[in-house]
Amino acid sequence: MVDVTAKPATSRTAVAHSFVRMQRATVGSVRRLKSPKGDPLEIARIAGITAAKRTSELIPLCHPLALTHVDVRAKLCQNGIEITSSATATGPTGVEMEALVGASVAALTIYDMCKALERGMEITELYLVKKSGGRSGTYVRSAAGARKRGKA
Amino acid sequence: MVDVTAKPATSRTAVAHSFVRMQRATVGSVRRLKSPKGDPLEIARIAGITAAKRTSELIPLCHPLALTHVDVRAKLCQNGIEITSSATATGPTGVEMEALVGASVAALTIYDMCKALERGMEITELYLVKKSGGRSGTYVRSAAGARKRGKA
C-alpha cells in the first residue's frame, strides 16, 4: 500500500463511466419493468453507491476514505444503459477507485436484473472520466475517449 | 429477489471474461513491476476470488451461495490484461454473477495498481463466456463475441 501519511488532506473528486450494452428489445423491457418488480435503474444506483463505500474492502491496496458524497446515475439509451458515478472525499489520496467501483457494481446489478432477458449483455467502457485534487492535479479523459463512447 | 426455494440444487458453473486495455508501455511496466512491490496479476487474482465470494453482499437481489470453486486468471497481452474468472456451486440458482464479479474486481484491482502509470486505461468486454446447469441449461457466448474479443 502506498504510504500517504505525509500527504495533506485535500478535497478530491472523481467521475467514472460504464456502459451495459444490450439489445433494443432488452432496453424496452427494462423501461417496462419499472413498475412490477422494482426499477432496475434505481436498484443499480443504490447498489453502486453502497459498493463505492466499501471500495477499500474490495481493492486490496486501496486506502479507506471517509467519502462525503457518492452519486450514481443510470440512463436508458437506445442500445443499453449508461452509468455515471461520482465520488468526493477530503483526504490524503484520490477517490478514482471509489467512482470506478460504483460504476462497476451498478452495471453488474443491471446485468443481474436483466440476465433472464439476455445473457449476452456486455459491460464495457468502464473508465475514469475526470478527477481533481491531489498532487497530480486535474485529469480529464481526452476526446478519443469521448469519441469512443459515441460509438457505443 | 426471485424465489428459488422450489428449485432443485444442481451443479452450476459459469465463466466470465474482462479486459483491461492499456498502452504497450504500461503492459511492459506491469511485467517489470512483478518484483519490487508485488505482482499485479497475482494481487488481482486474489482480489477477484475474494470478491466473488461476497457477490450476494454487492448485488442486491443475488442469492447467497456456497461456492465450491472460484478461479481467476490474469494474462498479459500486447495491449492489456485479459482476465478469465470461473465459479462453481451446487445450489438452486446459477453462479453467473459470482464469475462476473470476480472478473470485474480483478480488473479494477489492476486499474488500481497501474493508475499511477496510465489513468486512461479502460475496462471493457466484461461478459459471460458460458454457463452450465439449471433449468435454462448451457449457454455459450456466440462467435460474434469471440470475434469482438479478437479485436481488443
Added chain:
Amino acid sequence: MVDVTAKPATSRTAVAHSFVRMQRATVGSVRRLKSPKGDPLEIARIAGITAAKRTSELIPLCHPLALTHVDVRAKLCQNGIEITSSATATGPTGVEMEALVGASVAALTIYDMCKALERGMEITELYLVKKSGGRSGTYVRSAAGARKRGKA
C-alpha cells in the same frame, strides 16, 4: 451458538412486520419525494433485502443460512409506513432473525431518508408475524398483536 448439526434441513419461512410512525405531512412528503431524489420505499426495500442476507454477521449467535428468498414491502399508510418482510431457506434452523433484520433495516432506511423532515419519527411494532418449518412447527402471531397493529 445452538448446535444445529444434527437437525434435518427442512424448508423454513418467516414473516416479520415493522412500522415507521410519522406525521401526516411527512407521509405526504414521502409520496412526493418519489420523483426527484429516489423513492424511499424502493430504497428501503433494497436495504432490507440486502441486510437480511447479512443477518449472521450482525446477530452474534445466528447461524449463516443460504436464503432462497427474501422480500421486503413498504406501504404508505395515513400515519406512517408499514413494512412486511419475509425470508425462506432450506436448512437446519429458522429464518425468523433474517425476516426481522430485513424489516428493521428497511425501517431504519426510511428514517434516514426522512429525518430531515421529522426527527421525531418512531420505529415500532417490529415483531414476528408467522413462521413455519422446523421442530417447533408453525407460529402465527395472535389476534392481540393484530389488534395492536390496527391502532397504529
Added chain:
Amino acid sequence: MVDVTAKPATSRTAVAHSFVRMQRATVGSVRRLKSPKGDPLEIARIAGITAAKRTSELIPLCHPLALTHVDVRAKLCQNGIEITSSATATGPTGVEMEALVGASVAALTIYDMCKALERGMEITELYLVKKSGGRSGTYVRSAAGARKRGKA
C-alpha cells in the same frame, strides 16, 4: 447521498432508545440465563456497538464516519429490556443513524437469544432521544415521547 463536502467537521452526538417488550416470565429467565450460556444483555451490548460501526454498509445513503465513541446499555425492566445507545464522531454529518442502528441491533440480538422462550416479543419505541452538533443544532425528544416511554 447528500453532499456534505462543504460542511465543516464538528463534534456530533446522538442518543437513541429501543425497547424489547416481553412477558414477566421471560424477563425472569433472562435474569437467570446470565450464568450458563452467556449474558444476553452483554451480548446485545457488543452486537449493538459492532453494528453501529457498520451503519454506512447497512443504510444505503449514510456517509461513512470515523466514530470516536459508541455505547449501548441494556437494562432489565418489569416487562422487557430497555436499550439506550449513543454515538459520537467529529465529522461533517450527524450520527443519528449510528445510534439508531446500535439500539436496533442490540434489540434484535435480545430477540434472538430469547426467542426460544417467547416468540411474541415485540421491539418498539425505537427513536432518537437527542442529538447535538451540526447546522441544525440540538434536538431533544419532547415530553410526549417521554410519556409514551413511561407507558411501556
Added chain:
Amino acid sequence: MVDVTAKPATSRTAVAHSFVRMQRATVGSVRRLKSPKGDPLEIARIAGITAAKRTSELIPLCHPLALTHVDVRAKLCQNGIEITSSATATGPTGVEMEALVGASVAALTIYDMCKALERGMEITELYLVKKSGGRSGTYVRSAAGARKRGKA
C-alpha cells in the same frame, strides 16, 4: 482455490487452541474488570464466534461454509488466558480455518481489552487441536503439542 465440487458433503468438526500470555497482575485485573466495563472473556467469546462465521472473507482461498455450530471458550489461567474454539459444518471441505480464526480473533480481542494494562502480552500456541470428517479422516495433535501447552 481448491475445487471441492465433487467431494461429498459430510459432517466436519475442528477444535483450535490459542493462548494470551500476560503477567499475573494483568490476569488479576481481568478477573476484577468483569464488573465495571464488561467481561473481557465474554466479549472475546462473542468476537471469536462472529469472526469464525466470516472466515471465508478473511482467508482468500477458503470456501464459504454454512456453519452449524461455533463455540469459543476463554479461561483464566495463572499466566494468561487460554482459548478453545470449535466449529462444525456439513459440507465438502473442512472447518479447521473457522476454528483457528475463532481462536485467533478471541485472543486479539483480549489483547485489545487489556492492552492499557500491559502492552507486552503475547498471543501464542495457536494451533489445531483436532479435526474430524472428510477424506483425510481424523487428526489429533500429538503429545508433543500437549506438553508444550503444559509449559505455557
Added chain:
Amino acid sequence: MVDVTAKPATSRTAVAHSFVRMQRATVGSVRRLKSPKGDPLEIARIAGITAAKRTSELIPLCHPLALTHVDVRAKLCQNGIEITSSATATGPTGVEMEALVGASVAALTIYDMCKALERGMEITELYLVKKSGGRSGTYVRSAAGARKRGKA
C-alpha cells in the same frame, strides 16, 4: 468503547510480529509452491493488509480509523515463516490492533495454504514490536521479547 472524542488526532504507528512454525520440509515446499498455484507469501501479505483495514469490524471495542498505510511482509526462515506487519494512521487512537490483525490474518492465510502439507503448524509469537504516537508515547518491546524471537 473508550471515548476518544476529546483526544487530538496525531500520527500513530505500530509494528507487530507473528511466526508460523513449520517443519523444514514444509518450508521447502512453500518455497517451491511459488510457481504453480500462487505464492503463499504474497497471498498472505494481501490477506493481512486487507484484514487490517477491517479491524474495527472484527474487534468489538476498536474504533474505526482511516489508515494511511499498512504493510505486511512474510519471510521464509529455516523453521517457519516470520511475519512483520505495520500500520499508520492520523487519528485520536492507536493502531496497535490494526498491526496485530494484519500479522494474525497473514499467518492464518499461510496456515490455510500449507495445511495439506502439515496440520501441526503452530502460529506463535504474535506481539506488538513497537508503537509510537499518542499520549502514552513510544513503546518498544524489550530485549527479552527479542531474545525469545531469536529462539524461534
